[in-house]
Amino acid sequence: MDIPHKKLEQRTENETTQEQQQQSGQQQTVRQFSSAEEMLQHDAEQTTVPDAVEIRLKRSTTDLARPAFPWWKRWFRG
Amino acid sequence: MAPAAYDEKSVDGTTQEKPATWSSREFGEIYEEYSRQIYYLALRMLSDPAQAEDATHDIFLKAFRSMQQFRGDSAVRTWLYRIAINHCRNLIQSWHRRTMVTNVDDAFWEHSSASADTPLQIMETAELGKRIQKTLDRLPDEYRLLLLLVADRQLGYDQIAELTGQTSDAVRGKLYRARKAFAELFRKSE
Numbered sequence: 001m002d003i004p005h006k007k008l009e010q011r012t013e014n015e016t017t018q019e020q021q022q023q024s025g026q027q028q029t030v031r032q033f034s035s036a037e038e039m040l041q042h043d044a045e046q047t048t049v050p051d052a053v054e055i056r057l058k059r060s061t062t063d064l065a066r067p068a069f070p071w072w073k074r075w076f077r078g
Numbered sequence: 079m080a081p082a083a084y085d086e087k088s089v090d091g092t093t094q095e096k097p098a099t100w101s102s103r104e105f106g107e108i109y110e111e112y113s114r115q116i117y118y119l120a121l122r123m124l125s126d127p128a129q130a131e132d133a134t135h136d137i138f139l140k141a142f143r144s145m146q147q148f149r150g151d152s153a154v155r156t157w158l159y160r161i162a163i164n165h166c167r168n169l170i171q172s173w174h175r176r177t178m179v180t181n182v183d184d185a186f187w188e189h190s191s192a193s194a195d196t197p198l199q200i201m202e203t204a205e206l207g208k209r210i211q212k213t214l215d216r217l218p219d220e221y222r223l224l225l226l227l228v229a230d231r232q233l234g235y236d237q238i239a240e241l242t243g244q245t246s247d248a249v250r251g252k253l254y255r256a257r258k259a260f261a262e263l264f265r266k267s268e
Contacts, residue, residue, distance in 0.1 A: 008264055031206075036260040040122075040229035043210050049117040050127075053134050057109065058100060060135070061142050065101040 008033045105142055108154060113138070115155075115230050116162050122214055122226050123166040133169060137162045155230075156237050163223065163241065170219075213264045221256035228253060 009032055033039035100106030116137055121130035140161050141148075148157055214222050220242075227238045239246045 008261055036225055036257045037228045039210065040225055041231060043207060044115065044118040044229050047114065047118045047121065049113045049134065050131050053117065053131055054109065056135050057138050060139050061105065062101045064142065
């Protein structure tokens with residue numbers, strides 16, 4: 001993979017330890033990525049799929065796999 | 079992931095227990111292995127966590143329906159990505175999303191891409207995610223897709239070429255320009 005010339009930086013406010021907070025409040029940390037894909041890879045790895053997707057999908061696939069309810073059974077259930 | 083453990087009233091009034099297991103073990107394994115990459119692609123292509131959630135469900139449901147037709151000519155990963163790309167493209171086209179301004183609430187992002195345990199990590203991830211999304215939204219569609227595909231470490235140039243219908247050399251050339259464009263826009267987004 002090609003690496004761009006300049007590094008990408010992500011500046012975020014970083015909470016310091018309690019001791020440091022007492023002394024100097026908050027500090028800045030710099031997270032560096034050597035390329036766009038490295039940044040996106042990091043972003044993708046930090047991403048979590050909401051549990052709701054799996055729950056819905058389990059229900060949907062179970063419904064699909066289940067044989068259709070016969071019309072005559074529906075009829076007799078009134 | 080914890081199984082669903084609540085009941086739900088069905089249409090006919092009877093109580094149905096939500097399925098706690100996959101109806102197909104094979105499909106469950108596919109979901110476990112690829113759901114993160116597919117959700118990430120949908121999230122960054124659609125720029126909206128709620129839409130990405132729906133899209134991921136629909137993509138995997140399409141995959142489930144067509145599992146019998148999957149002959150193994152391509153890898154499962156490539157097969158899923160193809161379904162995902164087509165699905166997201168169709169959504170974007172039908173909504174004319176690219177001409178609209180994304181106005182997703184900031185709170186969405188804090189929940190969408192945060193797997194960190196500490197508040198610090200959540201803050202970092204949310205901030206990074208927002209800037210990445212802002213940058214991707216400004217890229218041409220082709221560059222955005224190429225960068226999102228190359229973000230999957232398991233996808234090679236040949237597979238990306240197959241998915242985007244071009245040669246590996248063309249992918250390399252366009253990725254070079256895509257990286258430059260991304261880097262420039264990302265720095266401007268600060």
